[in-house]
Amino acid sequence: MSIATAVEDAKAFMFDPDIETMPRAQLAALQLDRLKKTLAHAYAKVPAFRRKFDAAGVAPDDLRTLQDLARFPFTVKTDLRDNYPFGLFAVPREKVLRLHASSGTTGKPTVVGYTRGDLDTWSELMARSLASAGAEPGDIVHNGYGYGLFTGGLGAHYGAERLGCTVVPVSGGGTERQVTLMQDFAADILCATPSYALNIAEVAAGMGVDIRTLPLRFGVFGAEPWSEEMRRELEARLGIKAVDIYGLSEILGPGVACECHVAQDGLHGWEDHFLFEVVDPETLQPLPMGATGELVITTLTKEALPMIRYRTRDITRLTDEPCVCGRTHTRIMRVTGRTDDMLIIRGVNVYPSQVEAVLIGLPDLAPHYQLVLTRKDALDSITVEVELAADASCDEASRARKAGEVRHHIKSMIGVTCDIVIKSSGEVPRSQGKAIRVKDLRKIAS
Numbered sequence: 001m002s003i004a005t006a007v008e009d010a011k012a013f014m015f016d017p018d019i020e021t022m023p024r025a026q027l028a029a030l031q032l033d034r035l036k037k038t039l040a041h042a043y044a045k046v047p048a049f050r051r052k053f054d055a056a057g058v059a060p061d062d063l064r065t066l067q068d069l070a071r072f073p074f075t076v077k078t079d080l081r082d083n084y085p086f087g088l089f090a091v092p093r094e095k096v097l098r099l100h101a102s103s104g105t106t107g108k109p110t111v112v113g114y115t116r117g118d119l120d121t122w123s124e125l126m127a128r129s130l131a132s133a134g135a136e137p138g139d140i141v142h143n144g145y146g147y148g149l150f151t152g153g154l155g156a157h158y159g160a161e162r163l164g165c166t167v168v169p170v171s172g173g174g175t176e177r178q179v180t181l182m183q184d185f186a187a188d189i190l191c192a193t194p195s196y197a198l199n200i201a202e203v204a205a206g207m208g209v210d211i212r213t214l215p216l217r218f219g220v221f222g223a224e225p226w227s228e229e230m231r232r233e234l235e236a237r238l239g240i241k242a243v244d245i246y247g248l249s250e251i252l253g254p255g256v257a258c259e260c261h262v263a264q265d266g267l268h269g270w271e272d273h274f275l276f277e278v279v280d281p282e283t284l285q286p287l288p289m290g291a292t293g294e295l296v297i298t299t300l301t302k303e304a305l306p307m308i309r310y311r312t313r314d315i316t317r318l319t320d321e322p323c324v325c326g327r328t329h330t331r332i333m334r335v336t337g338r339t340d341d342m343l344i345i346r347g348v349n350v351y352p353s354q355v356e357a358v359l360i361g362l363p364d365l366a367p368h369y370q371l372v373l374t375r376k377d378a379l380d381s382i383t384v385e386v387e388l389a390a391d392a393s394c395d396e397a398s399r400a401r402k403a404g405e406v407r408h409h410i411k412s413m414i415g416v417t418c419d420i421v422i423k424s425s426g427e428v429p430r431s432q433g434k435a436i437r438v439k440d441l442r443k444i445a446s
Contacts, residue, residue: 015131019272020327024320027328031275032066034300039063039072042306045090048083049308069275069298070286074309080110080250089113091304100249101149112151112249113304119158121301122252125270126159129258132268132327133243134218135189137164142182144192144200145223146433147171151253152223156191159255165189172196172432175203182214190219194226194234194242195435198367201237202430212239218261220245222254224434225335225353229360231264233367246332251297251307257332263324266331273301276330277309278318281339292317294339295332313338315351343373343438345382348416352437355384358413364392364402368428375442383419384410390425 022030039060042049053059056073063069079088086093096113114122135141141160145152153171160167168185170178172192178200182190190197197219204211219238222245234242246267247254256274257267269276277296278287287293295312299305314335323331337351344350352371360367366387374381386406388394403420410418429436 015326016128017326020128020268020329022272022328024328027271028066030272031300034272035066035069035275035298036060036063038298038300038302038306039308041090041303042308046088046306048079048088049306066275069277069309072309074284074296074311075307076311077110077250077313080112081108084108085111086113089304090306091115096304099149100151100154100253102249109149110250112253115303117303118252118305121273122155122255123158123162125252125273126155126255127162128270129245129255130156130159130163130165130189130220132258132260132325133189133220133245134241134261135160135163135165135220139165139188140168140185141165141189141191142168142170142178142185142187144170144172144178144190144196145254150433151247151249152193155247155253155255156220160189160191175200175432176207179204179207179209179211182211182216183209186215188215188217190216190238190240192219192221193223193431193434194221194230195224195431196433197221197234197238197242198230199430199432201234202366211237214239216240218243220258222246225337225341225351227353227357227360228334229357230367233360244334246335248312250305250310251299251312252302256297260323260325260327265323266319266333268323268327268329269318269332271329274299276318276332278316279311281315289318289320289330292336295335313340315339341438343371343380343382345373345380345416348414350382350414350416354414355410356437358409359384359386359406362406362409364389365406366390366425366428368430370428370436371438373438373440373442380442381419382416383421385421385423385428387423387425387428394424 043060052073058071095115097116098114101109101111143156145156147153157167219240219242231242241261243259245254245258247256257269259267275298278293279296281294295314295316297310299307315337316335317333319331337353359369366389369386372383399422403422406420
């Protein structure tokens with residue numbers, strides 16, 4: 001294959017009008033055909049799915065419309081753990097070319113597998129996502145996502161190569177060296193968690209490097225919830241457009257959906273490969289378009305590990321309003337939190353991302369924080385530890401005033417009363433990957 005042909009093939013991933021602007025009726029017909037095949041495949045090949053379907057009194061042939069999917073049972077993360085390691089695979093293990101797994105910090109890890117076809121699909125959808133985010137063939141992609149069993153690094157890597165980009169597979173850590181490589185290689189695209197991207201910007205400033213003067217144009221950030229306030233902080237510190245990408249290992253990895261760099265307003269979900277629902281997290285009943293609830297995803301083309309109505313625990317809403325970029329796929333609006341991340345503090349529901357949105361909007365604070373949970377006399381309490389900006393006044397009177405200001409804003413915006421600890425620059429632990437926003441000391445205390 002000539003270089004010219006390779007570049008033309010790569011450009012095909014930048015915007016495919018046959019797929020990304022497909023009329024809704026045609027897209028729904030494609031989804032229905034693929035959904036029928038997926039249900040039949042899962043029922044025939046995975047005993048655990050067959051038992052769940054039988055217990056719910058449904059069979060693949062009962063699906064005649066997309067709306068009929070609501071009759072089928074949900075899949076949850078414990079289903080993967082209960083069938084550890086390969087019990088949910090729908091192909092012989094010898095057909096699985098790659099395995100990824102979660103850390104398993106709260107039990108057995110969740111294991112996911114990919115056939116050759118799955119890997120091709122993943123690469124294609126990551127190429128589509130990166131193109132949506134602004135990447136072009138020939139760009140240098142600085143990949144700061146973690147490699148290994150975590151899906152982020154390899155997902156971004158193979159997608160960028162499929163698009164025709166040059167990949168720097170640096171992973172996380174060694175942040176000073178990362179800054180140097182971004183300078184020396186003239187990176188165009190940064191892929192990382194938003195918290196680690198902030199760490200890179202901070203380290204660069206400490207090295208005397210103004211990262212905003214580099215060729216960097218776009219940042220593709222995901223793997224943890226982040227707010228619009230965080231977006232503005234990232235764009236100001238890095239001199240880029242910050243674009244949100246979404247995915248989870250159980251479904252595919254990164255590349256399930258991605259914002260476009262044109263609007264930066266909701267993630268285009270790749271509906272030719274996934275079916276998206278939003279349900280009430282309490283009643284589990286489907287919610288109408290535009291209502292906020294828990295995102296549920298069904299895979300339409302996965303071979304090794306089909307997922308039927310997988311409860312992601314992510315809180316969001318869907319919109320089918322037209323996007324200025326021209327893509328017609330349903331958009332997943334920014335994930336505001338997870339049902340399993342929600343904190344209930346003295347009767348008030350609190351998501352860490354809500355606290356982040358308040359903190360980043362206040363002057364003289366750095367965008368580094370942790371929420372510390374404690375329990376005393378059967379009552380839960382929350383302490384917000386947040387850093388002063390490097391150039392802010394740090395005498396005790398100034399700290400006390402700032403703590404009072406933060407406490408007031410959190411109370412007025414979220415409705416929860418917090419203790420506030422104002423820390424000096426560098427005292428809040430930095431992220432080398434996914435940020436640890438919550439430190440739960442309640443079990444230790446009990």
